[in-house]
Amino acid sequence: MERSAQEGKKDEINRTTANGNEKAVDSNSISKSFGSNTVLKDIDLHLKKNENLVVMGRSGSGKSVLLKCVVGLVTPDSGSLTVLGKDLQELEDHELNELRRKVGYLFQGGALYDAMTVRENMAFPLKRIPDRPSKSEIQDKVEEALDSVGLIESIDKMPSELSGGMKKRIALARTLILEPEIMLYDEPTTGLDIITSKEISNLMLEMQEKHGISSITVTHDLSCARITSNRICILRDGNFIAEGKYEELENSENKEVNSFFKN
Amino acid sequence: MKKNYNKSTEEEYPDISIITSPVKSFFYTVGDMLSFARSFVQNLFERPQEIRELLKQAYIFGNGSLGLVGITAFIVGMVITLQTQPTLAELGAESWMPSMVSISIIREIGPLITALICAGKIGSSLGAEIGSMRVTEQIDAMLVSGAKPMNFIVKTRVLAVAFALPLLVFYADALAFAGSFISLQMEMNISLELFLTQALDAVKLSDVIPATIKTFLFGLAIGIVGCYQGYYAKKGTQGVGNAANRSVVLASLLIFVIDLLVVQTQKLLF
Ligand SMILES: Nc1ncnc2c1ncn2[C@@H]1O[C@H](COP(=O)(O)OP(=O)(O)OP(=O)(O)O)[C@@H](O)[C@H]1O
Ligand SMILES: [Mg+2]
Numbered sequence: 001m002e003r004s005a006q007e008g009k010k011d012e013i014n015r016t017t018a019n020g021n022e023k024a025v026d027s028n029s030i031s032k033s034f035g036s037n038t039v040l041k042d043i044d045l046h047l048k049k050n051e052n053l054v055v056m057g058r059s060g061s062g063k064s065v066l067l068k069c070v071v072g073l074v075t076p077d078s079g080s081l082t083v084l085g086k087d088l089q090e091l092e093d094h095e096l097n098e099l100r101r102k103v104g105y106l107f108q109g110g111a112l113y114d115a116m117t118v119r120e121n122m123a124f125p126l127k128r129i130p131d132r133p134s135k136s137e138i139q140d141k142v143e144e145a146l147d148s149v150g151l152i153e154s155i156d157k158m159p160s161e162l163s164g165g166m167k168k169r170i171a172l173a174r175t176l177i178l179e180p181e182i183m184l185y186d187e188p189t190t191g192l193d194i195i196t197s198k199e200i201s202n203l204m205l206e207m208q209e210k211h212g213i214s215s216i217t218v219t220h221d222l223s224c225a226r227i228t229s230n231r232i233c234i235l236r237d238g239n240f241i242a243e244g245k246y247e248e249l250e251n252s253e254n255k256e257v258n259s260f261f262k263n
Numbered sequence: 264m265k266k267n268y269n270k271s272t273e274e275e276y277p278d279i280s281i282i283t284s285p286v287k288s289f290f291y292t293v294g295d296m297l298s299f300a301r302s303f304v305q306n307l308f309e310r311p312q313e314i315r316e317l318l319k320q321a322y323i324f325g326n327g328s329l330g331l332v333g334i335t336a337f338i339v340g341m342v343i344t345l346q347t348q349p350t351l352a353e354l355g356a357e358s359w360m361p362s363m364v365s366i367s368i369i370r371e372i373g374p375l376i377t378a379l380i381c382a383g384k385i386g387s388s389l390g391a392e393i394g395s396m397r398v399t400e401q402i403d404a405m406l407v408s409g410a411k412p413m414n415f416i417v418k419t420r421v422l423a424v425a426f427a428l429p430l431l432v433f434y435a436d437a438l439a440f441a442g443s444f445i446s447l448q449m450e451m452n453i454s455l456e457l458f459l460t461q462a463l464d465a466v467k468l469s470d471v472i473p474a475t476i477k478t479f480l481f482g483l484a485i486g487i488v489g490c491y492q493g494y495y496a497k498k499g500t501q502g503v504g505n506a507a508n509r510s511v512v513l514a515s516l517l518i519f520v521i522d523l524l525v526v527q528t529q530k531l532l533f
Contacts, residue, residue, distance in 0.1 A: 100407050100408065100409045101408065104407075105404070111399060125409065128410040178409075
């Protein structure tokens with residue numbers, strides 16, 4: 001995809017999201033500590049519909065914990081968290097499950113089920129939704145999703161036979177197969193070569209454009225951040241210390257902020 | 264303490280390392296495990312029933328233990344025969360051998376030996392497998408996709424052990440009989456027919472049923488302990504190792520406790 005075309009599309013999304021006040025994720029002053037280790041401190045996280053928010057921060061700053069809060073894998077100590085209009089704390093188990101199907105999570109390590117083949121991995125969530133698709137529908141979806149990450153030939157392999165980057169791409173495909181409304185990408189391009197990483201970034205952009213997915217992306221990869229971000233937040237000491245468009249932060253006066261944008 | 268098994272449980276796991284008293288932490292673990300067991304029971308009728316996974320696991324557990332269980336049972340059958348035979352011969356009660364051996368095998372030795380071997384083999388593999396699923400976030404991935412890991416991972420495996428174990432015990436009993444018969448053959452001349460008639464005549468249904476129930480309970484214990492330890496494994500390879508190790512220790516201990524309880528109850532009832 002041409003760079004300028006990308007930019008054009010992004011601006012379009014920026015315009016449509018800028019005045020849309022519908023929120024996909026809305027959190028107010030969430031805090032989380034593990035024992036004496038305070039990871040998140042009164043953080044406000046707002047994700048508009050159809051927006052891609054990129055979160056950057058040093059290793060151990062709590063980016064993964066923040067994403068886990070959004071799907072209820074980690075329960076904040078305090079603060080309120082609303083996802084797709086539902087208050088996470090008030091949900092019953094089955095409601096939470098229902099909500100989680102609308103939220104895709106790409107784990108930092110991929111988290112493929114290593115006792116299952118790639119095909120079974122992909123079909124696993126599909127077979128467990130309430131209105132389960134037919135066998136042939138599942139088959140089609142699995143192949144389509146694998147095709148989109150360019151790994152259709154690995155369909156009958158076990159995860160242990162795949163390289164790190166392949167695992168990540170398959171994990172991405174497995175997450176997208178449920179057609180979520182919100183995607184949480186935890187370092188989607190880490191460990192991939194530049195070309196594959198560009199392809200993944202473009203796939204993420206395509207998801208946003210075609211399927212209207214809102215997403216939060218944690219990444220250290222500048223090109224991924226540039227391609228996919230509508231907005232970037234920088235996390236430090238449990239809170240966002242800066243927020244803005246890629247170009248704004250790149251040229252920020254604040255040394256600490258723009259140091260993220262230097263290779 | 265009410266636990267929500269739909270949340271990532273790892274962070275809610277109470278940090279027992281600060282409790283220095285091992286007794287306290289023991290009861291902590293037992294209490295936690297009971298609440299895990301309750302959640303297992305609550306999930307019993309939860310859909311979807313993962314029959315295919317259950318059968319797969321039962322096959323893995325059962326088939327994987329055939330060799331070790333078989334050899335051990337055979338040898339133990341031989342050994343107890345060789346050891347009791349001289350005493351009984353002294354008393355002139357040699358003809359009681361088959362019935363005596365069969366009762367001890369069916370009531371106690373078969374179930375106990377099989378369960379202890381499985382506590383080692385299956386318990387540790389459960390702890391390690393589920394522990395590494397926890398550590399590599401596979402359990403979280405299941406939760407997030409709206410699937411139920413309690414259902415898919417825990418329920419299937421616990422039930423698989425609980426149903427595979429009684430079958431393994433029948434198999435172990437048969438091999439122990441074989442061992443016993445062969446060693447009796449060496450000492451005195453007894454036909455297979457006579458041996459079997461005597462051995463099986465001595466066994467009543469009131470021996471077999473409690474023994475089978477007991478074995479089923481052993482299986483539940485091995486399954487729940489192994490799954491529990493794996494489910495709450497701490498991050499890192501050490502966490503997985505610890506989970507496997509603790510599963511074996513706790514499951515073995517529980518087997519003896521259950522054994523004692525069942526025998527006492529049996530005495531009261533019959
Ligand atoms: N389950 C947990 N129990 C205890 N501490 C935790 C847990 N999960 C995360 N932490 C702590 O929270 C802090 C933030 O972790 P997190 O995984 O969010 O970092 P991160 O920003 O994603 O880093 P990286 O870029 O390396 O992935 C770390 O200090 C970590 O030790
Ligand atoms: Mg992380």
